[in-house]
Each structure stands twice: as C-alpha cells, then as structure tokens.
Amino acid sequence: xxxxxxxxxxxxxxxxxxxxxxxxxxxxxxxxxxxxxxxxxxxxxxxxxxxxxxxxxxxxxxxxxxxxxxxxxxxxxxxxxxxxxxxxxxxxxxxxxxxxxxxxxxxxxxxxxxxxxxxxxxxxxxxxxxxxxxxxxxxxxxxxxxxxxxxxxxxxxxxxxxxxxxxxxxxxxxxxxxxxxxxxxxxxxxxxxxxxxxxxxxxxxxxxx
Amino acid sequence: xxxxxxxxxxxxxxxxxxxxxxxxxxxxxxxxxxxxxxxxxxxxxxxxxxxxxxxxxxxxxxxxxxxxxxxxxxxxxxxxxxxxxxxxxxxxxxxxxxxxxxxxxxxxxxxxxxxxxxxxxxxxxxxxxxxxxxxxxxxxxxxxxxxxxxxxxxxxxxxxxxxxxxxxxxxxxxxxxxxxxxxxxxxxxxxxxxxxxxxxxxxxxxxxxxxxxxxxxxxxxxxxxxxxxxxxxxxxxxxxxxxxxxxxxxxxxxxxxxxxxxxxxxxxxxxxxxxxxxxxxxxxxxxxxxxxxxxxxxxxxxxxxxxxxxxxxxxxxxxxxxxxxxxxxxxxxxxxxxxxxxxxxxxxxxxxxxxxxxxxxxxxxxxxxxxxxxxxxxxxxxxxxxxxxxxxxxxxxxxxxxxxxxx
Numbered sequence: 321x322x323x324x325x326x327x328x329x330x331x332x333x334x335x336x337x338x339x340x341x342x343x344x345x346x347x348x349x350x351x352x353x354x355x356x357x358x359x360x361x362x363x364x365x366x367x368x369x370x371x372x373x374x375x376x377x378x379x380x381x382x383x384x385x386x387x388x389x390x391x392x393x394x395x396x397x398x399x400x401x402x403x404x405x406x407x408x409x410x411x412x413x414x415x416x417x418x419x420x421x422x423x424x425x426x427x428x429x430x431x432x433x434x435x436x437x438x439x440x441x442x443x444x445x446x447x448x449x450x451x452x453x454x455x456x457x458x459x460x461x462x463x464x465x466x467x468x469x470x471x472x473x474x475x476x477x478x479x480x481x482x483x484x485x486x487x488x489x490x491x492x493x494x495x496x497x498x499x500x501x502x503x504x505x506x507x508x509x510x511x512x513x514x515x516x517x518x519x520x521x522x523x524x525x526x527x528x529x
Numbered sequence: 530x531x532x533x534x535x536x537x538x539x540x541x542x543x544x545x546x547x548x549x550x551x552x553x554x555x556x557x558x559x560x561x562x563x564x565x566x567x568x569x570x571x572x573x574x575x576x577x578x579x580x581x582x583x584x585x586x587x588x589x590x591x592x593x594x595x596x597x598x599x600x601x602x603x604x605x606x607x608x609x610x611x612x613x614x615x616x617x618x619x620x621x622x623x624x625x626x627x628x629x630x631x632x633x634x635x636x637x638x639x640x641x642x643x644x645x646x647x648x649x650x651x652x653x654x655x656x657x658x659x660x661x662x663x664x665x666x667x668x669x670x671x672x673x674x675x676x677x678x679x680x681x682x683x684x685x686x687x688x689x690x691x692x693x694x695x696x697x698x699x700x701x702x703x704x705x706x707x708x709x710x711x712x713x714x715x716x717x718x719x720x721x722x723x724x725x726x727x728x729x730x731x732x733x734x735x736x737x738x739x740x741x742x743x744x745x746x747x748x749x750x751x752x753x754x755x756x757x758x759x760x761x762x763x764x765x766x767x768x769x770x771x772x773x774x775x776x777x778x779x780x781x782x783x784x785x786x787x788x789x790x791x792x793x794x795x796x797x798x799x800x801x802x803x804x805x806x807x808x809x810x811x812x813x814x815x816x817x818x819x820x821x822x823x824x825x826x827x828x829x830x831x832x833x834x835x836x837x838x839x840x841x842x843x844x845x846x847x848x849x850x851x852x853x854x855x856x857x858x859x860x861x862x863x864x865x866x867x868x869x870x871x872x873x874x875x876x877x878x879x880x881x882x883x884x885x886x887x888x889x890x891x892x893x894x895x896x897x898x899x900x901x902x903x904x905x906x907x908x909x910x911x912x913x914x915x916x917x918x919x920x921x922x923x924x925x926x927x928x929x930x931x932x933x934x935x936x
Binding site (some may be wrong): 359376377380381383385386 | 705732733734790793794795799803905
C-alpha cells in the first residue's frame with residue numbers, strides 16, 4: 321500500500337488554540353479521505369510555538385537547530401502540507417511568516433497545500449486569498465482553491481448561514497486529498513549537496529561534461 | 530598538518546568596557562597578532578577581505594606584505610579573497626607579487642563574500658555570483674600558468690596578448706583554496722582544478738561541513754587528482770580557552786552574547802553544542818578538534834578565529850600562547866597518528882616547486898628586451914621558444930630584424 325506523508329503546521333500562539341483545532345479538523349478529514357481511497361497516511365503536526373526560538377535563531381544564524389531542522393525536512397519531503405495561521409493585523413502571524421522564510425525557497429515546489437486561517441470575525445477571511453495564497457504561489461507550491469477560514473462564531477452552529485465550517489473543511493480537504501493522491505513528492509530524494517548539473521557548462525571547459 | 534589563525538578584521542566594541550578601538554589601533558593589533566602567531570609556533574595567518582565598516586581589511590596584499598617582512602616562516606593566506614568582484618588580472622598580479630616579496634610563503638582562499646552591495650560597488654551583479662566565481666577563476670588560473678593570454682569571457686574586458694607580471698615565483702602559482710559554506714558547485718570547482726577546499730565550519734553544524742567535504746573529496750577523485758582521501762581539506766574553528774573551563778565560559782560569554790554574527794541569538798551552550806565553537810580548557814579544545822577528523826577524514830589545515838567580537842589584543846595574544854604552547858603541539862602529534870602515508874600535507878611553495886621540477890632548477894622568468902608590446906608572436910620571456918616570425922628587441926628600425934636574441 322502506498323504511504324502518503326502529510327505535514328500539518330499550526331501557528332496558533334495559545335494553548336489550546338482554535339488554530340490548532342482547525343488544523344486538526346482539516347488534517348482529520350484529509351486523512352480519512354485518503355484512507356478511504358486505500359492509502360496509508362503518515363501525519364506529522366508541528367506547533368510553531370514550540371519552534372519559535374529555533375526559528376528566530378535560524379533567522380539570525382542561517383542554520384536550523386536540530387528540532388527545527390526535523391520540521392523543515394518533514395515539510396520539504398511531504399506529499400501535502402496543511403498550513404494554518406491566525407490572522408493578525410490583516411495578515412498571517414509573524415511567526416508563521418518567519419517559519420516560511422527559513423524554508424529553502426525550492427523546497428515547496430509542487431507541494432499541495434491546504435490553507436487554513438482563524439480570526440475573530442469573518443471580515444478577515446479574505447486574508448487567505450490576498451496574503452497567504454500568494455506566498456505559496458510564489459514558492460511554486462500548489463494551494464487548493466478552497467481556503468478555510470474559521471472565525472470565532474464559526475465554532476458555534478451556523479457560521480455565516482450559507483456553508484457551515486464542517487462543510488468548508490470537507491470541501492478543502494477533498495480538493496487537497498485529490499492532489500495528494502496524485503503526487504509522488506515524498507518518494508523524490510532532494511539532496512541539497514547534489515550538483516544539479518556538472519559545472520562545466522558555466523566555464524566552457526570542465527572536461528567537456 | 531598546518532595550524533593557524535584567520536581573522537575577519539571586524540572592529541567591534543568590547544562589550545565588557547564599552548570601548549571600540551580605532552581602525553589604526555585594530556590594524557596595528559592585527560599585525561601584532563600575526564607576528565605573535567609565528568612566535569608561538571603557528572604555521573598560517575589568513576586575512577579576510579571587506580569593503581565596508583566595521584571591517585578594515587580592504588587591501589589584503591598590502592597587509593600581508595608587511596607581515597611577510599616581519600616574519601620568516603609564517604604562511605600567509607586569505608579568508609577569503611573575493612573572486613567575484615576583484616579583477617582576476619589584479620589578483621594574479623598582486624599575489625604573484627606577494628609570492629616574490631615573501632619568498633613563496635603565500636597561498637590564497639577564494640570566496641564570494643557575504644556583503645551583497647560589494648557586487649554593485651565593484652560593478653558586478655550579485656545574481657551572477659557563481660558564474661563570476663567560475664569564469665574569473667578560470668582566467669586567474671590561466672594568467673598564472675601561461676605567459677601570454679588571449680581571453681574573452683562574459684564578465685571582463687577581453688585580453689589580447691596579455692602577460693600578468695611578475696610571473697609567479699619559480700613559475701609556480703600560489704596554491705589556491707576555495708571556500709564555500711553551502712554551494713556544491715564551488716566544491717566541484719575546487720575538485721576540478723585539484724585545488725584545496727576550505728570549510729568555514731564555524732557558523733554551521735558539523736553535519737553540514739561533513740557533507741560539503743564528502744562531496745569535494747568525491748569530485749576530487751572523479752576529476753582524477755588522486756583518491757578522495759588525498760584531497761586537500763581545510764577547516765575553520767573557533768575557540769576560547771582558560772586553564773579552567775568555567776573561567777573561559779564566564780570570560781567569553783559577554784563577547785559571545787554581543788558578537789556581530791551570533792549575538793542576541795542562540796545561547797552559548799546551544800551554539801557550542803550545535804557548531805564547532807569550543808569554550809573551555811585547552812584539553813577540551815584538543816579533544817574537540819581531534820574529533821573533526823572523525824567526520825571529514827585526515828585533513829591538511831586547521832585555522833581558528835581568535836580575535837573577533839571585540840576581544841582585546843592582550844586577551845587574543847594570551848589565547849595564541851595557549852594555542853601554541855598547549856594545544857597545537859598535542860594536535861600535531863595526535864593528528865600524525867594513524868595518518869595514512871599517502872595523505873599529502875598542505876601544499877607549500879617548496880612542495881609545489883619540488884613537484885614541478887624535481888631536482889631541476891626552477892624557471893626564473895627573465896624578459897626579453899622591450900618589444901613595446903606583447904602582441905607579436907611568442908613570449909616576452911627569454912627561455913621560451915620564439916617562433917620564427919617573432920622580432921625581439923625594437924619593433925622597428927635595424928634592431929627589429931636582429932636575430933641574435935632568438936633562442
């Protein structure tokens with residue numbers, strides 16, 4: 321049976337956090353869908369709060385302490401990423417962006433991404449599309465068309481009365497599962513020390529390689 | 530195996546006193562350090578290159594020429610020379626010159642620098658950093674090995690019939706190391722030419738250095754310069770020592786906490802665990818350094834960063850004393866143990882002359898009488914076979930047709 325590797329990152333700052341709760345819901349639906357389709361699923365969840373000091377040190381020093389490196393390795397070799405952040409002051413949390421900033425710019429290429437965000441009111445919901453989606457597009461990841469925003473009121477019964485939060489979670493998870501099903505990213509080996517191609521072409525003479 | 534020090538030439542406030550030395554004071558202090566390195570029995574002094582404050586070393590060969598005049602055995606090197614933004618013609622000239630005044634005690638380490646604006650300041654484009662490093666070095670390599678060079682490349686004004694003077698001492702170019710923290714192509718470049726590869730090693734985890742060195746060794750063998758174990762490897766390192774380990778930690782901590790690179794970041798404890806930085810007793814430094822061999826193999830050169838982050842000169846000189854008296858003698862003995870006989874030492878001018886000439890007398894480049902240019906056929910040097918059409922001496926008049934200078 322093929323194994324799919326899904327990584328969930330949550331940038332919620334409190335414990336417990338509704339951001340983590342949304343991340344778990346998104347992950348839960350995605351895993352169920354993939355399992356129904358006959359895949360084994362390995363899921364790793366990273367709370368960025370636990371990595372906050374490491375992320376700062378990476379920004380200052382240029383290398384990742386071991387715990388952060390494990391998270392970066394997991395993300396770059398995943399079949400799918402579920403990324404959930406609170407919306408602060410009209411955009412993703414600074415911690416979330418700092419984490420994205422220490423990821424190798426090539427590491428997310430072709431990676432299916434399911435975006436989630438949380439906020440106090442539904443009026444922030446477009447932040448997914450004007451702030452978070454361009455971030456992943458820039459990195460050549462593939463964010464699914466449905467991003468799931470959970471306002472505080474969504475955790476009650478009806479949300480905005482059109483589509484409930486569970487409906488939106490399921491819709492996003494399904495789009496995500498469809499992409500994860502097709503990717504073979506986790507089977508590709510990315511070696512940062514591999515020479516992409518021999519250097520000869522650059523100086524026109526390295527032994528004609 | 531060679532042991533020595535390298536400096537980035539930062540002028541940094543001493544966090545324990547709040548005092549910042551002037552440029553002049555720090556330059557003089559560094560010259561004192563370099564001399565002291567020889568006095569305590571170290572082999573190498575290497576100097577960085579920067580073109581912005583708070584660094585002072587914009588003109589490394591001027592500095593190294595002075596050090597050469599004040600020392601007699603110390604090997605002079607750089608850490609690094611900017612192969613991207615310096616004109617390779619000027620590098621060829623400057624370092625050949627330094628070879629002559631120092632009687633061959635020169636090698637250099639090429640790098641791409643870490644300050645983005647240096648590229649535009651010198652008319653280059655940082656996005657071309659890697660192609661610049663590769664093309665410029667190819668030209669430098671030729672200028673040191675061919676008397677007359679015709680050249681055209683992507684980045685520099687073409688050269689027709691150009692001779693870099695003076696020719697390298699004994700017609701043996703300085704040995705070159707290539708330094709790179711994270712660019713596999715540079716490891717391959719070093720391997721392609723059979724040059725040395727130097728891993729900065731001090732700001733990165735050991736696992737990273739290990740993989741860069743492994744790649745370099747593998748490519749060295751691939752390009753046919755010897756076995757992987759015979760590749761020429763240098764490592765950086767960073768230590769602070771006192772007789773008692775805890776004294777070293779206490780004294781160094783304020784410098785660490787405020788240092789330009791890692792200050793206000795990780796704790797001293799985390800950083801010493803995650804990188805090769807060692808703060809403790811001389812014995813701890815010995816043990817840690819001997820451990821480097823476990824992950825890079827037998828290597829040729831170990832340089833330490835000893836003088837940054839505002840450490841005062843007196844402290845630095847004490848550190849050099851500890852290195853020279855207690856650390857390096859033990860390291861020399863221990864690194865020599867179980868070192869395979871076919872693993873070479875770091876190349877020196879003497880070893881390169883021996884390799885090129887055996888017991889023959891090395892070439893001493895002696896120009897022909899001035900022909901006014903280098904553009905006519907052949908070489909401007911007397912010992913080179915000149916093709917028949919060459920007209921040595923004056924380019925016009927009776928002298929132009931004389932044949933007796935032709936050898």
